[in-house]
Amino acid sequence: MHDLIREAEALCQRAGMTLTAPRRRVLEILAASDTPMKAYDLISKAGEDGRATKPPTVYRALDFLCQLGLVHRIEQDATFVACNHAGHTQPVALFVCNSCLKATEVAYDDVAQMLESAALTRGFQLQRLVIEGRGQCQDCALAA
Amino acid sequence: MHDLIREAEALCQRAGMTLTAPRRRVLEILAASDTPMKAYDLISKAGEDGRATKPPTVYRALDFLCQLGLVHRIEQDATFVACNHAGHTQPVALFVCNSCLKATEVAYDDVAQMLESAALTRGFQLQRLVIEGRGQCQDCALAA
């Protein structure tokens, strides 16, 4: 977890960016959570001493972190999750468990290529790809 | 377009459901649009004589139509598009052009299977899959 912050710092430097205080706080909170979080949950905790802050502060931090690949936004339910691969630019699929709400990140280069070529046969040039799944994770399947 | 409504009616009957007036109006407006629409654009047009109606009316209709596969919701930007395959239950990928905003629907059984097995190797049982792309469509590429 502190590794994650250190890696994030290194990544920012390489990109000529800065991991400022609000950005760092948002990333820390997300990294400490075991499930994706809503923006307003972050807003209520990302201020000084864990107090609330204002929406734009958090949304700006989230935009920044998403752009660098340090955080992923789950479009289906507008939640955010820290990336555990420290800033990959390759696309990933995010599978969210309907029971425990934990998110699993899966790389899928081959799938991306298939979709890219499927799009291309229709003349569509893919620039961004979102793949999200819902279902049941292993732990919850065993517990059931 | 009138075909689409007829097919929708048939589909509803088969499912033991009814394509009531508000549902039909919403579907008609979506089918007539060449780009995905926001819910509040529908709200402002889905009433009697093209007048505005209330949010729950439209959201209920959208929920219904999405469940039957007659309409797809694009999660990235909370828009809705009429399906031109009249109620398939198979998953599809939706590619939205960043220039003209038109949506292209692509079936992807093979991709779904790859993702399903990728998920399964991690013990994750996939129940729902969202695949959305962004990029440039053929028309816009040629126009540029």
Add this chain to the structure above:
DNA sequence: TAATGAGTGTTATGAAATAACATAATAGGA
């Protein structure tokens, strides 16, 4: 005819995200 269930109308509210403008901190260049 009562009771059920599905669907709608309506009011109000909740939740997610951004616009717009002011202020502060930072980094270069003269």
Add this chain to the structure above:
DNA sequence: TCCTATTATGTTATTTCATAACACTCATTA
């Protein structure tokens, strides 16, 4: 060092997206 441009933050207000809750209608059926 001082000025200036840039980057980021703080703050207020607003917009956009979605649902809760409750009353009402209408068809089905016991």
